Amino acid sequence: MNIKENIKTLIVEKPLKLDCGQTINNFPLAYETYGSLNNEKNNAILVFHALTGDQFVTGINPITKKDGWWSYAVGSGKSIDTDKYFVICANVIGGCMGSFGPSHENPKTKKIYGTDFPVITINDMVNAQINLLDFFGIKKLFSVVGGSMGGMQVLQFISNFPDKAKTAIPIACTSSHSAQNIAFNELGRQAIAADHNWSDGNYNSKSIVPDKGLAVARMAAHITYLSKKGLQEKFGRKLQERDDLKFGFDADFQIESYLRYQGSVFVDRFDANSYLYITRAMDYFDLVKQFNGNLSDAFKNTKAKFFIISFTSDWLYPTQENKEIVIALNAVGANVGFVEIESDKGHDSFLLNVPDFLKALKNFLDKSYAENSHETRI
Amino acid sequence: MQKTVMKPEYKIISDLIEKDAKVLDVGCDDGTLMEFLKTNKNANIRGIEISKEKVQICIAKGLTVIEGNAEFDLKQFPNDSFEYVVLGQTLQAFINPETVIKELLRVGNKAIVTIPNFGHWKVRLNLLLKGTMPITNSLPHDWYNTPNIHMCTIKDFVRFSKIINFKIFKSLALINENVSDINNSNLIFKNLFGELGIFLIEK
Incomplete structure (x- = not known):
């Protein structure tokens, strides 16, 4: 593009x-x-x-x-x-x-x-x-x-x-x-920092990006943008393209699959360092x-x-x-x-x-x- | 909170308010009175209303309204924020009318309070003959679903002013869409025939 x-x-x-x-x-x-x-x-x-x-x-x-x-x-x-x-x-x-x-x-x-x-x-x-x-x-x-x-x-x-x-x-x-707002933002930032590809923010020069960390940050944040009732009504305990639990760690539940999708599409359009900077700006807002x-x-x-x-x-x-x-x-x-x-x-x-x-x-x-x-x- | 649209009441309230005054309408309903005061008195008017639907109607009319409960949300206004605070036919619906009156007079220099008169002869007759809680045009609810938990009469309100110590500057009764002054000598009569009491009060 x-x-x-x-x-x-x-x-x-x-x-x-x-x-x-x-x-x-x-x-x-x-x-x-x-x-x-x-x-x-x-x-x-x-x-x-x-x-x-x-x-x-x-x-x-x-x-x-x-x-x-x-x-x-x-x-x-x-x-x-x-x-x-x-x-x-x-x-x-x-x-x-x-x-x-x-x-x-x-x-x-x-x-x-x-x-x-x-x-x-x-x-x-x-x-x-x-x-x-x-x-x-x-x-x-x-x-x-x-x-x-x-x-x-x-x-x-x-x-x-x-x-x-x-x-x-x-x-x-x-x-x-x-404090709760800051806590959620810190969770997101730490998810990014925990991704090895983040490399203290110097990732761009290597064209390897901390997409896993950013995706987790987005997933966590996305939950905070919804309500318990809304989630329950939309997803409940519905399973994702399967009839029964698989006894593993794939996305059994629709909500898991949904969050993973939200995370994956987000990394295509957003920069991990920008995520750090903008969440920081919000936290400093007083x-x-x-x-x-x-x-x-x-x-x-x-x-x-x-x-x-x-x-x-x-x-x-x-x-x-x-x-x-x-x-x-x-x-x-x-x-x-x-x-x-x-x-x-x-x-x-x-x-x-x-x-x-x-x-x-x-x-x-x-x-x-x-x-x-x-x-x-x- | 069902309020009957009583145009004469609005006219009377409007007559009590000076031009260009800053006014708060507490329990402003669909903003009919606010619009009336805006047009007729060029009032700088704000409203507070508990019903989300009614707030939406007011917004659609371009009125400045805050969604809130008068019993708790008047606190946010500093002393003497308004020249007039209007409370139309809702005093009887509050858990603590005394607090509300005191808050009205803290927030406003003057308050205009209107009350549906429970001393009206039809109400009295209704209870006397039927032996059940009165249901009238202005009080259409059954006892178990009425929002009006603290009904009072014109006479009660006059007594109330002495008990909690506020001044009644002007008191009017509405009888068949005609307005008349209430004074000490005609109080018994007005309390029997007045459908609505309208009081301009001060601290």
Whole structure:
């Protein structure tokens, strides 16, 4: 596959000081857009992707040839209607779909960065992406939207740039990564590190990759994205293409086979070092600490209208953690709506066909946009 | 929580609210009152509603609503966040009405509370003649499935203000879609004929 041909890239010339202390400049930021920017330039929505997402939000991903990760929500006539809105999404820095990441070559050493790549944070990610506004000549986005790590970027974005978005929709996320979140991420990282092929992150030069470790990391993480009930209903104790147990360690159960499949397809499209870097960025995310224990201070300067969405069966970023964001916003009198969507599909609900969610998202956006254009007319 | 749509009630509530005020509608249902106040008073209005379906309806109307339970979720609002807090016909459904009233008056400078009057003559007659728990248009549930666990009368609410110490700034009764003032001299009469009591209260 020829990756470069299908990837649009903005070279960010402006120096960006990372939280780790290093400064980067002239770095690539890969992005994709859908729909068209109107003359007033007030219909742009910046979508932030989650841990394993990329800039190819909807339609067929030109690299993987599969549906974009948010095809249910984004597209013509969908919740984030590309007939109406101009949707921009960038691959996060640290990622592996064209943006500056650990699989890039270090110009100084002429070697692949690997673990010499600077540790990046959610803050660094949004500070890199703000450059897209200048690039497109957008003064103010209509909305910033994202689920999971994408939601964390929404919160950080508003905190950093309080007047750069009219509306903000953080979905199934948290303001501070919990011990349990960090624990699961560490499990994934250790699975990668335990793969001999990882070689302390220097694998790229040998064209041997830690695919087994990365697959295990994905399998473990995938369980956390589903719910017990959802798994039980979908798989139960059903056997995989066999009538009885085989008294061995092949995938007897459908759930085993399913997870192995999820692991195997993931390694084809994702870089193990990027997985380490991005999970680290999530673990370091603590907006509460950034504001000395008072989350409300993160939002005190914004007039953005918030809509927070959580899911009943999401135990990775449970409703309570989403509600804490609502509480912090209410404490500074921000304009905030909140709904918890009934779903058995766990954390992944935001990526799936969950009609109540898709309806709420569409209604919020369309109604806010109608107000938005009304104000512009006046 | 079944609420009967009573347009006159909305009009009365709206008349009690100043223009451009910041208002919280507690138990905002499908947002009908919120829309009314937005249109008629240009109110900066928020809602809190326990039912997911109703929250969805409000979102579809472009209203800012938080899914939550007024009994527990008013805590999140700082003191004096709103000029008015409205509680329409739901006080009787709370486990602890006293806490709710205190929370309303903490969160808002003023509160508007409406109560279906259990002292209405039809309710009294219903119980007197039938000997069973009254079922009326505004109270359509059986005793075993009603969300209304703390019914009170207009007179009870007036007494309640003295017991837990809040001021009733204005009290109105709704009788056949007509609104009238309640005062000490007509309380017995209004308590017998008022279908709904509407109270503007302060700390």
